[in-house]
Amino acid sequence: MSKVKTSFFCQNCGAQSLKWVGKCGSCGEWNTYVEEKVVKDNPNSINFFSTNQNSHHTPNQPILLQDVGLQNFPRIPVPGKEFGRVLGGGIVPGSLVLFGGEPGIGKSTLMLQIALRLKNLKILYVSGEESEQQIKMRAERIGITTENCYLLQETNTQNIFLRISEIKPQLLIIDSIQTLYSSKIESSPGSVSQVRECAAELLRFAKETNTPVFMIGHITKEGSLAGPKVLEHMVDTVLQFEGDRNHVFRLLRAVKNRFGNTNEMGIYEMQGEGLKEVLNPSEILITNRENNTSGVAIAATMEGNRPMLIETQALVSSAAFGTPQRSSNGFDTRRLAMLLAVLEKRCGFKLSLKDVFINIAGGIRVEDPGIDLALLCAILSSNEDMAIPQNTCFAAEVGLTGEIRPVNRIEQRILEAEKLGFEKIYISTFNLKGLNLKNYKIEIISVAKMEDVFSSIFG
Numbered sequence: 066m067s068k069v070k071t072s073f074f075c076q077n078c079g080a081q082s083l084k085w086v087g088k089c090g091s092c093g094e095w096n097t098y099v100e101e102k103v104v105k106d107n108p109n110s111i112n113f114f115s116t117n118q119n120s121h122h123t124p125n126q127p128i129l130l131q132d133v134g135l136q137n138f139p140r141i142p143v144p145g146k147e148f149g150r151v152l153g154g155g156i157v158p159g160s161l162v163l164f165g166g167e168p169g170i171g172k173s174t175l176m177l178q179i180a181l182r183l184k185n186l187k188i189l190y191v192s193g194e195e196s197e198q199q200i201k202m203r204a205e206r207i208g209i210t211t212e213n214c215y216l217l218q219e220t221n222t223q224n225i226f227l228r229i230s231e232i233k234p235q236l237l238i239i240d241s242i243q244t245l246y247s248s249k250i251e252s253s254p255g256s257v258s259q260v261r262e263c264a265a266e267l268l269r270f271a272k273e274t275n276t277p278v279f280m281i282g283h284i285t286k287e288g289s290l291a292g293p294k295v296l297e298h299m300v301d302t303v304l305q306f307e308g309d310r311n312h313v314f315r316l317l318r319a320v321k322n323r324f325g326n327t328n329e330m331g332i333y334e335m336q337g338e339g340l341k342e343v344l345n346p347s348e349i350l351i352t353n354r355e356n357n358t359s360g361v362a363i364a365a366t367m368e369g370n371r372p373m374l375i376e377t378q379a380l381v382s383s384a385a386f387g388t389p390q391r392s393s394n395g396f397d398t399r400r401l402a403m404l405l406a407v408l409e410k411r412c413g414f415k416l417s418l419k420d421v422f423i424n425i426a427g428g429i430r431v432e433d434p435g436i437d438l439a440l441l442c443a444i445l446s447s448n449e450d451m452a453i454p455q456n457t458c459f460a461a462e463v464g465l466t467g468e469i470r471p472v473n474r475i476e477q478r479i480l481e482a483e484k485l486g487f488e489k490i491y492i493s494t495f496n497l498k499g500l501n502l503k504n505y506k507i508e509i510i511s512v513a514k515m516e517d518v519f520s521s522i523f524g
């Protein structure tokens with residue numbers, strides 16, 4: 066006999082309360098509590114096709130750490146370099162992966178592409194958003210054929226598990242978690258308790274049958290996975306697909322990974338035939354400049370473990386209206402405000418009456434602070450209307466006192482700049498330690514203060 070119970074859930078963070086409250090105690094949002102019916106029933110009502118169905122009845126024995134056998138879980142290799150690398154070297158059996166991104170960024174395309182390429186695995190692609198025909202059309206566009214990929218258009222988890230027990234897939238893809246609903250809960254699909262329940266069922270399925278599961282999840286306007294902080298801690302890995310929809314580049318990052326590090330990043334380019342891996346990002350992200358233009362500086366950044374040279378562009382002009390505008394594309398606006406304040410206060414540039422626009426080429430969002438110096442130089446170059454020599458690049462962070470701070474993995478950055486034919490790189494004096502300048506053909510210029518950089522470039 067099932068027991069009916071209602072509870073209130075915050076639609077923002079998933080917190081639960083027995084009575085209605087105006088302000089959520091855990092995330093601080095107002096008016097987010099909604100009453101949802103929770104039907105508790107026997108947790109064993111779903112029977113996966115596992116052999117150890119009763120595992121949660123027999124209590125586990127404690128075991129000494131030294132006695133734990135390291136079963137090497139053989140990872141499933143993924144064709145192509147980027148996806149497997151971001152996962153930490155392939156798909157781990159029994160792992161639950163949340164794959165998030167804004168609508169239209171290419172999540173379904175990437176997942177389908179992976180499914181089509183893993184020809185040796187039996188794959189079930191469950192779609193609650195698109196019809197089989199739509200998916201077929203996308204597969205035709207991608208142009209890979211396989212005989213092992215099943216499509217299922219279904220949103221009820223109990224029905225999905227029924228089909229799973231018939232097909233016995235070796236990899237399950239859910240597109241998307243927000244469209245699923247479980248009959249055990251009476252709230253609508255996409256609500257926090259549904260999303261959590263469906264994810265919990267998928268988690269049990271993944272762990273009990275050792276099948277890897279990928280769940281696509283949409284990201285809300287605020288940038289969090291919708292419904293969803295609740296999901297982030299349940300899953301083993303959170304992947305995020307990001308980029309500007311109007312540009313072709315897409316970045317795949319691991320936000321959380323229990324089976325690898327979160328530094329890795331993959332770059333894709335959206336083309337007519339699906340997503341193509343970008344193996345030489347630096348060459349593409351630097352536009353070919355024929356003549357010297359002001360307001361452009363090249364940053365030697367690290368995205369994950371990969372050095373990447375990125376073009377930063379700035380436009381400084383007199384403010385047309387009273388309040389000057391600061392706008393940035395691909396760079397944190399608050400950090401931009403801080404860097405401008407440093408220029409104003411520490412270096413004496415009067416930028417408070419000027420509009421400042423920033424753009425990172427390729428629509429890529431950069432998180433590495435090593436881009437600071439290049440950005441400031443681009444701003445100064447535009448302000449002075451003097452071009453920075455094309456053979457020059459920058460790798461340093463700028464601190465609040467205008468000091469040039471060191472960045473990590475400086476050797477890799479320098480080598481990448483050298484590889485791409487740059488002749489000068491500006492780095493922090495503090496980065497010189499342990500660096501053998503004789504090893505490099507590129508001229509390394511070490512600077513300690515913003516003023517040094519300015520006099521060195523613009524004299």
Ligand code: TYD
Pocket residue numbers: 166167168169170171172173174175203206207335336337338339340
């Ligand atoms: P989609 O995978 O549907 O995005 P999501 O699942 O994240 O919402 O892809 C969305 C966009 O990708 C769509 O606007 C069209 C574009 N696209 C291409 O440019 N080339 C292609 O080969 C495919 C399949 C899609």
Ligand code: MG
Pocket residue numbers: 172173174194240
């Ligand atoms: Mg989709």
